[in-house]
Amino acid sequence: xxxxxxxxxxxGTRNCKGCRYWSEMVAHSIGGGPVQAMCLSQASPNRAKFTxxxxxxxxxxxxxxxxxxxxxxxxxxxxxNSIPY
Numbered sequence: 001x002x003x004x005x006x007x008x009x010x011x012g013t014r015n016c017k018g019c020r021y022w023s024e025m026v027a028h029s030i031g032g033g034p035v036q037a038m039c040l041s042q043a044s045p046n047r048a049k050f051t052x053x054x055x056x057x058x059x060x061x062x063x064x065x066x067x068x069x070x071x072x073x074x075x076x077x078x079x080x081n082s083i084p085y
Contacts, residue, residue: 014056016039016055018063020066021068022037022039023038024070038050040068041059045059
């Protein structure tokens with residue numbers, strides 16, 4: 001996979017790239033550099049700031065389903081009503 005497509009690790013890394021609060025919809029890349037996305041965590045010191053994929057903070061939360069602002073709705077919205085497998 002090229003670096004251009006490798007912008008999210010889906011929870012596989014303990015940095016912004018793997019966090020559910022690293023925005024899917026509010027992001028940019030300046031001068032062809034790495035993607036920077038807005039932090040959507042209410043508790044993070046990086047809240048509402050653009051952060052790079054390798055930044056870390058204490059509010060990291062596993063993002064295996066993608067971001068909370070994933071197109072199509074928040075994939076984490078119904079966690080309390082999920083059916084155990």
